[in-house]
Amino acid sequence: MLTSLFTGISGLNANSLALSVVGDNIANANTVGFKSSRANFGDILSQTLGGASAMQVGRGAMIIDIQKMFTQGTLETTANPLDLAIEGDGFFIVRQLNGPTYYTRAGQFRLDKDGYVVDPNGYRLQAYQMNPDGTVTGAIGDIYLAGLMSEPRATNEVKIQVNLDSRQTVPSQPWTSPSGPNLPDPNTYNFSTAITIYDSQGNPHLVYTYFVKTAANQWTAYMVYDSSSDPTNPNYTEAGSFNITFDENGRLTTDPPTSSFNFDFTPWGAAAQNVTFNFTDSTQFGSPNAVVFQTQNGYSSGNLIAVTVDQDGVISGVFTNGQVKKVAQVVLAKFVAAHNLTKVGKNLFLESYGSGNPTYGAPGTVGVGKVFANSLEASNVDLAEEFVRMIAAQRGYQANVRVITTTDNMLNELMNIVR
Known part of the structure; x- marks a missing residue:
């Protein structure tokens, strides 16, 4: 009893x-x-x-x-781009400075005063490091975002698609190459457009393209720019010219429809550079002169203004020059016996003998889930x-x-x- x-x-x-x-x-x-x-x-x-x-x-x-x-917990939408949620298996990896490595499902990340991505405990989120060209190195380390800049890129190609009015006549005055502070006389050309290109240091330069009709179905394009580094004392210089011809249907017959010109940017401390002008798909129809499309592939330097994270865990920086640069890729850890991980509080787990060793992988690979930005996994x-x-x-x-x-x-x- x-x-x-x-x-x-x-x-x-x-x-x-x-x-x-x-x-x-x-x-x-x-x-x-x-x-x-x-x-x-x-x-x-x-x-x-x-x-x-x-x-x-x-x-x-x-x-x-x-x-x-x-x-799996429900995913909730947030306004913080560094709030991350895992859909599927896996854990975020966070490292205490001069301390152990922890694993967590809580993706409340932010930047600390030193520019590292950290969790609420101040532990640094781990990710695959990337080369400057955006390829993954395979090395795992901290994510550092402070001081990131997008380096300038010198323009080496300009694309201009125009329609030149077939009804236009040869200008009353012959074209004269400019030299000095004055741009060409409007009586010497039929149409003009301008586009900004960039030198090797990211300095912007305005390049003018003047179209002059020389005969039926024949035009010449002249490239003019300011070769002086003093904005108060311009020196407009012709970089070169390019002959353009059309057929009786107003279609471009010049082959190839490209030409390369040399621009001397040494007064600004940059190198001289060749820029190819491409006039593909330009036309000569009986309608007003117009720029249909124009673009160039250079840009100035830029500072970081925003951060994005895709489902593959790739963290990219958005810069003031409009460029998007890959910075790192979040790495996830997976355990064979996750239920044997040791709880240590603050939403953190430690590896244990019973959990087995972790396997690492990018989101969406080796059996780990995907990562969603602006989201948190609820309890x-x-x-x-x-x-x-x-x-x-x-x-x-x-x-x-x-x-x-x-x-x-x-x-x-x-x-x-x-x-």
Whole structure:
């Protein structure tokens, strides 16, 4: 009979511990990336009466395991581009400076004062490093965004598509190459356009293209730019010219429709450079002169103004010169037995002997999930399920109390026999 007292106590302990697990789950219902736990019950080794297995009597209950449930949480949209959520398996890797490496599902990242991407604990997010050309190196390290700049690129190609009015006549005055502070006389050309190109240091230079009709279906394009570095004292210089011809249908017949010109940018401290002008698809129709399309492939230097992250975990910087540069790629870790990871609080896990060693991979590879920016993974706690478990634990606790009080009453009756 005394055994039932200890059996009841084991039930009290087991159900109270189960209630603690439920309480922890409910308390973290709003914790980002939190993974709920489940208390698994087991019976205590039984005693045998009379040596027959059929006479085994249990010694009560115990919690044999508190199992972590790594089911997917709902993804919530946020306004922070560095808020990241994993859809699928895997963990973010964060490293404490001069400390251990942790794993987490909580993707609340931001920049610290030194320009590194960190979590709320100040631990640095780990990622594959990238070369300047945007290729992954395979080395894993911190993500550094402070001071990033987009280097300038010198223009080496200009594309201009125009329609030159077939009704135009040869100008009344012959073309004269400009030299000095004055641009060409409007009476010497039929049409002009301008485009900004960039030298090797990212300095902008305005280049004028003047179209002069020389005969039926024949035109000449002249390239003019300011060769002086003093904006108050320009020196307009002709870089060269290019003859353009059309057929009777107004289609371009010049082959190839390109020509290269040399621009001397040494007064600005930059190198001289050749720029190819491409007039592909230009036409000569009986409609007003017009620029249909023009573009060039150079740009100035730029400062970082925004950060983006794609589903492959590639972090890119957006710069003031309109360029987008890949900086790093978030790396994820996967464990064979993730439920055996050691919780250390603050949404962090540590590798354990039971979890096995991690395997690393880019999002969407080697069985790991994808990464979504401007998103956070909510807790996977199901409140309805937790309330049911709470009720079950309460009932179990109450029932075990009744076992103890009933046993006590029976012992009292036994003690009353001697009276």
